[in-house]
Amino acid sequence: MARRFGPYGGAYVPETLVPALVELESAWNFARRDPKFRSELRRLSETLGGRPTPLYFARNFTRRGRGAKVWLKREDLVHGGAHKFNNALGQGLLAARMGKPRLIAETGAGQHGVATAMIGAALGLETTIYMGEVDTIRQKPNVERMQLLGATVVPVRSGSRTLKDAINAALRDWIANVRTTHYLLGSAVGPHPFPSMVAEFQSVIGREIRDQSRRAFGRLPDLVVACVGGGSNAIGTFRPFLHSSVELLGVEAGGRRGSHGAASLTRGRPGILHGSYSYVLQDREGQVAETESVSAGLDYAGVGPEHAFLKDSGRVRYVSVSDSGAVRAFHWLAEDEGILPALEPAHALYAALREAKGRPAQENIVVTLSGRGDKDLEVVLGASR
Numbered sequence: 001m002a003r004r005f006g007p008y009g010g011a012y013v014p015e016t017l018v019p020a021l022v023e024l025e026s027a028w029n030f031a032r033r034d035p036k037f038r039s040e041l042r043r044l045s046e047t048l049g050g051r052p053t054p055l056y057f058a059r060n061f062t063r064r065g066r067g068a069k070v071w072l073k074r075e076d077l078v079h080g081g082a083h084k085f086n087n088a089l090g091q092g093l094l095a096a097r098m099g100k101p102r103l104i105a106e107t108g109a110g111q112h113g114v115a116t117a118m119i120g121a122a123l124g125l126e127t128t129i130y131m132g133e134v135d136t137i138r139q140k141p142n143v144e145r146m147q148l149l150g151a152t153v154v155p156v157r158s159g160s161r162t163l164k165d166a167i168n169a170a171l172r173d174w175i176a177n178v179r180t181t182h183y184l185l186g187s188a189v190g191p192h193p194f195p196s197m198v199a200e201f202q203s204v205i206g207r208e209i210r211d212q213s214r215r216a217f218g219r220l221p222d223l224v225v226a227c228v229g230g231g232s233n234a235i236g237t238f239r240p241f242l243h244s245s246v247e248l249l250g251v252e253a254g255g256r257r258g259s260h261g262a263a264s265l266t267r268g269r270p271g272i273l274h275g276s277y278s279y280v281l282q283d284r285e286g287q288v289a290e291t292e293s294v295s296a297g298l299d300y301a302g303v304g305p306e307h308a309f310l311k312d313s314g315r316v317r318y319v320s321v322s323d324s325g326a327v328r329a330f331h332w333l334a335e336d337e338g339i340l341p342a343l344e345p346a347h348a349l350y351a352a353l354r355e356a357k358g359r360p361a362q363e364n365i366v367v368t369l370s371g372r373g374d375k376d377l378e379v380v381l382g383a384s385r
């Protein structure tokens with residue numbers, strides 16, 4: 001398991017966290033090779049999560065592009081409505097195996113908090129979710145969901161009272177309670193072993209795309225597209241294709257026109273954030289920049305270190321799509337296919353359609369539809385007014 005991806009990754013953490021990370025790495029190294037762990041993961045992915053998710057041919061959306069065929073990998077149909085379940089389940093099972101009865105997590109928009117609370121309930125693990133106080137007000141329905149699922153939600157009142165303060169609070173809790181507690185990180189970010197571990201749990205997406213593409217159109221796709229926040233659905237989508245000739249495209253949030261949005265790879269530069277060396281959006285003095293995006297799930301100044309490496313190596317191309325592009329793609333998919341996409345993958349849909357337009361009809365493009373859009377209705381209706 002890679003500790004670094006080229007120069008990126010690593011574990012830039014306080015001394016007090018090192019034993020917890022070492023314990024996690026060794027537990028994960030055993031678990032990933034243990035047939036019992038793998039079969040339990042597979043069983044619950046299928047019976048609780050609803051996997052495998054379908055690969056859907058978007059006929060009408062394809063007509064709109066008048067070019068290459070567009071297929072959707074339907075992670076919006078996973079239990080909870082997004083790919084986050086894949087990672088929460090994997091880490092939850094690992095926590096149980098390590099004999100840790102308690103999960104903690106931090107959440108910004110609340111989607112990862114809800115996924116963690118679901119898994120905590122299903123596996124019988126006590127669950128505490130840290131959330132900036134500002135976010136608990138903005139995202140009240142998700143706070144209520146977490147509470148109904150039996151989790152304790154702790155509003156964090158320090159600093160700017162948003163995601164980065166929630167991360168600090170969760171880290172303090174982990175340091176104090178590491179014997180009983182697993183910190184369930186929500187994306188392919190943070191110190192080693194999280195980026196590798198989360199990527200492996202999400203790689204089920206790309207493996208299924210590979211097998212389903214062969215069945216649906218007899219070969220691998222020509223192009224695979226996914227949105228990049230922290231980068232977990234994208235790395236899970238890309239990994240099984242890294243050693244093939246399939247073209248890979250990661251799509252970041254460009255924010256409003258003229259802003260830097262949350263596009264760490266296309267507009268940031270290398271730096272350290274949350275325990276890992278990767279691309280970070282920062283100002284001239286190296287302070288982490290404020291981000292803004294219409295999609296809460298992409299609104300993060302950092303990105304997983306494996307993406308930083310894949311960008312530098314040229315194996316994956318990264319672009320950004322603006323808020324307004326994402327909102328337009330949301331409406332297109334709703335009207336063309338009867339599917340309300342989350343605003344995060346709506347960025348990928350916009351980029352995919354742009355690509356489809358310039359390609360022949362025999363080519364196949366697969367887009368990972370990382371989640372459903374029910375959570376975004378208010379934002380979309382506000383943006384269209």
Ligand SMILES: *Cc1c(COP(=O)(O)O)cnc(C)c1O
Nearest residue numbers: 187229230231232233297344371
């Ligand atoms: C959280 C979220 C994302 C962004 O997270 P990644 O780790 O980049 O995948 C994307 N799509 C949806 C639907 C999300 O909930």
